[in-house]
Amino acid sequence: MELSLNYAACNSLVIMTDEQDGWAMGCAGHPFVRTPHMDSLAARGTRFSQAFTPSPICVPARAAFATGRWVHEIDYWDNATGYDGRVPGWGHTLQAAGHRVESIGKLHYQNGELPTGFDRQHHALHLAEGLGQVWGSVRDPMPREPRQSRLFHELGPGTSHYNDYDTANADATARWLHERASRPDPCPWTLYVGLVAPHFPLVVPQRFLDAIDIASLPPPRLHPADGFERHPWVQRHADYYDSDAELGTPERRRLALACYYALVGFVDEQIGRILTALAASGLEGTTRVILTSDHGDNQGARGLWNKSTLYREAVQVPLVMAGPDVPVGRVCETAVNLIDIAPTLVQGAGLAVPEDFSGRSLLDIAQAPHDPQRIAFSEYHAVGSPSAAYMVRQERWSYHHYVGFEPELFDVKADPGQTRNLARDKNCAGVLTRLERVLRDTLDPEQTDRRAKADQNRLVERMGGRDVALRIGPQGASPAPKPSDA
Template sequence: MNLEPCNNLVIMTDEQDGLAMGCAGHPFVRSPHMDALAARGTRFAQAFTPSPICVPARASFATGRWVHQIGYWDNAIGYDGRVPGWGHALQAAGQRVESIGKLHYANAQAPTGFDRQHDPLHLAGGVGQVWGSVRDPLPDEARTSRLFQELGPGRSRYNDYDVASATTAVQWLHERARHPDAQPWTLYVGLVAPHFPLVVPQRFLDHIDMAALPAPRLHPMDGFERHPWVQRHAAFYDCDAELGTPERRRLALACYYALIEFIDEQLGRILAALAETGLEAGTRVIFTSDHGDNQGARGLWNKSTLYREAVQVPLLMAGPQVPRGHLCQTAVNLIDIAPTLVQGAGLAIPAAFSGQSLLELAHAPDDPQRMGFSEYHAVGSPAAAYLVCQGRWAYHHYVGFEPELFDRVSDPLQEHNLAGESAHREVLSQMQSALRRMLDPEGVDRQAKDDQNALVARMGGREAALRIGPQGASPAPKA
């Protein structure tokens, strides 16, 4: 593909469901700036995270490779530059590469491919969630959830941090316009919302009709039986129990949606600066998130499952040579961003990258056979879990447990597991074969646990490790 080299602007939110945008048809979220970006570019309707938890997903995003290829398994094994990524490729060509806001890498000193990091957020204490690495075996004692210690209208440190990050991005763009670079530049902006704590200024919450919000579906209190792997995860870290009442569950949902409106406003400020400075015509914009959120479905909150709400992310791209007003139905992944940035800046794509340029995928006919994939080896998981999406089917493979199979066309809410039905035996076999062609599920599970066991040993053993790491979100830098 013959591309005109241009600037890259990447904006990543945290924990945003891929359908939680007005342009994706969400009934409660108003997102005029996301919608406008989609209208002048391409929306990838089938975009997946490589892992439904922050640190592994971001390591894959940085390197353009799958988690099982790079070994950043959980929230205590942060990206440290050991595996080169898109930032290194751009730096090697002498191009400016800078970041603003949340990265969630190992630390600010690691050579992760940035010339400068502005007010970065990294692993708490430089070590992260070590207690989540204790999973061979998973502890029997339940972990107390503290996700909802703060909930409702107000202003959190994360809110202030996001506003400050957007302000810095606006200033950065004006500086580039005043002092243009000879070569294309790449700016990454990491925003935290709608990640918990679910605290949001009242004016955004006022937009949500709380009375119209439906109760979270498939709740165990209503008789729904979770898959055994999911039940084991929930028993270890039961966030829903902390909410306790239907009213608080509805408030949590309202705050989650309101936080997306809050973050849409910050996106709008950045995009307005891009237009005001005259940089818009020479800049490709990518907007996405690191993973989704379960939003109370199946009595689950936060991420860490293979269900659509947790693994599907928003992915919008606009700018030079990007199809306008286009909806791409080909399955894509955050690992596809690395080759996009390198190719879009006029460079050869490194052979080690596992993804494919979104620019090429946006111009090609939809490919229903391209595989959607995600994997999970982190907190609360008794064994590895893998997602394979192909065509109408979503297959969940749990090492040591029975699988799940969903028809994404007739059952988009994933309410009916078809894995045990004889009529779908051939489909199940095909999906299992597709996974095994990609990796050895049991072998990767063993490697992840071996690496985590080694980390736990370095931290003083199981009992010591269970006391190390944040009990809630990683603290924001002073905004």
């Protein structure tokens, strides 16, 4: 990939929320979410309206983000295989050129001691004890017994450890920016900031919940109790880990939705504090800001919560970029992915992009005309999945390929809610064949499924076998580090 020499070599500030649906921003048209600071950033830059995660679960998505490569290229399959630096990424490239590369907040890598491309990690959140969800690696075959959901063990107004963690990390970022302004670096710096909201637990300070009219919220759509039939692969996932059953009532489902929306407002406030500090430090004019999230959240649609599916709510993420050389006020509809951030950071620092990066710089995409042919891709090999699942999206079509199961096909222009599966529609046979061919040109879906399961089986055996492995790993969200760990 050739370097575009007309881009200024600038500092980069990457802000990543956790589990934020790409639609959950005011500037994206969401009817209940209020995000004035995200909206302001989009107004002074470019919002990528078709941005997707490489995998709809935390750890693989973050490993792909770190390396600029697809999950099947790097073999970080699930939440028990944290990024360890084995595959170098954008941080290593910047470090090799003498640039300062630091992080504040959630990374969700294996641990903080491994060479993952940062000179220093501040208050980092990683896999608990470096292990993660070993129980989720038991997939070959899937366990027969369902697993108790703990998503909603805490729900409603209050202050969680994650809320405190995000607030502390916004404070730390403000201090870091003022320090850099007072002691300039000879080369551009890159700072990654990881915020946790709106990730569960769905607990949020009351004032943010007060901004949501709970009574006006519609119930989650396509609920099985209303007669909706899930795809068999999705049903197997829900049978294993039925978080919706933990909510139980329409009132609690509405409260969960309200808390999720309120947490987006909460994290927007933390982002605003960071952006205010960037401006006050005098660094705004020499810093590109990238705002995104690792994946989305199902938000009760189809009776599903959390992530781990190929539907829009789980795979689409917010992605906004602003700063030098970024078009102002543009909405770019070309499909992009988190793996496109790696070449963006390297190119934006004035360096040549490594040839093994699989994405394309967002700087180039933002300047180019809309490309309706560019493919959106995501894959899933993690907890609750009986087999690999792949999404290929192009133009108006979203194709879901489940190894061993029938596919799904949606016309997302006519049916943005993905309510009608057209995979058996004879009029769509040519589209189905074409998108399956695109997938098979990218990878061998069956062989990749076998490879992922073989790696996971080896991990399970190292941990003592299936029965032992099913007891290893966090039962809920990864704990935030204590302030003394910063």
